[in-house]
Amino acid sequence: MKKYLWILGIIFFGGLSIFAFYATGNFKSTKHKQYEPTPLTVVLDWEITKPFELQIFYLKDKNERFNQQSSIRKKVTPQDTHVEVVLPVKRIYNFRLDFGSDPDKVILKNVEIKGDMYLNFNNWHDYVYLNMDKTKVNDKDYLEIYSKQQDPYMVFLFPFVLDEKK
Numbered sequence: 001m002k003k004y005l006w007i008l009g010i011i012f013f014g015g016l017s018i019f020a021f022y023a024t025g026n027f028k029s030t031k032h033k034q035y036e037p038t039p040l041t042v043v044l045d046w047e048i049t050k051p052f053e054l055q056i057f058y059l060k061d062k063n064e065r066f067n068q069q070s071s072i073r074k075k076v077t078p079q080d081t082h083v084e085v086v087l088p089v090k091r092i093y094n095f096r097l098d099f100g101s102d103p104d105k106v107i108l109k110n111v112e113i114k115g116d117m118y119l120n121f122n123n124w125h126d127y128v129y130l131n132m133d134k135t136k137v138n139d140k141d142y143l144e145i146y147s148k149q150q151d152p153y154m155v156f157l158f159p160f161v162l163d164e165k166k
Helices: 002-026
Strands: 041-048 052-059 071-076 082-086 094-098 104-114 118-120 127-130 134-137 143-147 153-156
Touching (some): 041 052, 052 082
Antiparallel strands (some): 041 082, 104 143, 127 153, 134 143
């Protein structure tokens, strides 16, 4: 009887070994994708009355000042009610929105910066407004900007840090 148990054990463990060898050789190994962070993106939901060139200035740290080299431009039209502009940086400390020249009327509904997480910038009292004829917050809590001036822009007042996750 022991002889039969011994033979059954050899057959069982031998079969198990053959199966393991076969399985590891024939199944594709799982390749893990390397994590890539979502790029930082400025998102604007708005209504505009005429085309202009939007320019977004960004600061990467508190020791910088707004300059042309740290900005990105995008031509926008009244059909562009949702605009997303990918920033060429992995960190942002503050931003400024420029509305070209003589944009007429701009109604900002939403301003956010997103990546793997996002920050919403819809508290309209947290900005400085320059070269604008009039700004007001309407009943829907949207910011209405009126400007026939050259280079109207708004700057967020408070520094913050938003990084791509690593």
